[in-house]
Amino acid sequence: MEILVVRDNDIDIDIKKCTNILNQICKNVKFKGYNTPINLGNPDTYVDMEKETTILNQKLSHRKRDYTLYVTYRKHPDNYFAHSIRNTMIWSFWGWEYYTNLPLENGLFYIIADILALRIDRSFRHNELTGCIYDFLWEKTGIDIGMKMAHICEGCLERIKNKVEGCKTLEGILMDLVEILNVLSNASRWGKSVFDIYIWMRMHWV
Numbered sequence: 001m002e003i004l005v006v007r008d009n010d011i012d013i014d015i016k017k018c019t020n021i022l023n024q025i026c027k028n029v030k031f032k033g034y035n036t037p038i039n040l041g042n043p044d045t046y047v048d049m050e051k052e053t054t055i056l057n058q059k060l061s062h063r064k065r066d067y068t069l070y071v072t073y074r075k076h077p078d079n080y081f082a083h084s085i086r087n088t089m090i091w092s093f094w095g096w097e098y099y100t101n102l103p104l105e106n107g108l109f110y111i112i113a114d115i116l117a118l119r120i121d122r123s124f125r126h127n128e129l130t131g132c133i134y135d136f137l138w139e140k141t142g143i144d145i146g147m148k149m150a151h152i153c154e155g156c157l158e159r160i161k162n163k164v165e166g167c168k169t170l171e172g173i174l175m176d177l178v179e180i181l182n183v184l185s186n187a188s189r190w191g192k193s194v195f196d197i198y199i200w201m202r203m204h205w206v
């Protein structure tokens with residue numbers, strides 16, 4: 001599975017550094033960053049899901065990939081963090097600073113974990129806030145706890161074990177998901193960037 005990460009030009013996030021670290025953490029899923037930002041709408045307009053995914057996929061038609069993640073600061077009309085159409089997700093960082101003090105790159109790791117979790121199983125989401133990656137996050141401030149607690153709860157682990165067993169692809173995705181959650185929670189609970197903690201973990205644990 002290969003995920004291509006693309007950013008809008010209204011958001012300052014080091015995609016290359018994120019994908020480099022993700023590729024070092026993950027053994028099965030591959031990450032690519034798109035070098036240049038792609039502008040799909042005016043800063044003051046809402047995200048138009050149908051229209052923008054069509055344009056995005058046209059612009060990226062030369063790139064081989066299994067999944068496209070587009071990050072923007074613009075807002076979805078319903079103020080959700082994300083919407084997806086087939087294998088394209090548009091994630092809105094609108095109002096990020098109101099929900100958490102953690103940096104955008106931690107958010108990006110959370111999104112990737114969310115994408116992988118849903119690739120394994122889409123049958124269940126927690127409506128309440130538990131810190132499990134299967135939380136729906138009806139209350140957007142919950143993302144702060146989500147990043148700090150980043151884990152798969154016992155109930156979800158039991159459920160997805162049945163799906164994963166005997167499927168090499170899903171087993172690989174689950175292994176990578178756990179690694180991402182470990183780096184994300186280790187960084188976030190100390191108020192640190194995933195960029196800092198990754199260097200620290202390599203120095204002390206490897």
Ligand SMILES: [Zn+2]
Nearest residue numbers: 132134153156
């Ligand atoms: Zn759970």
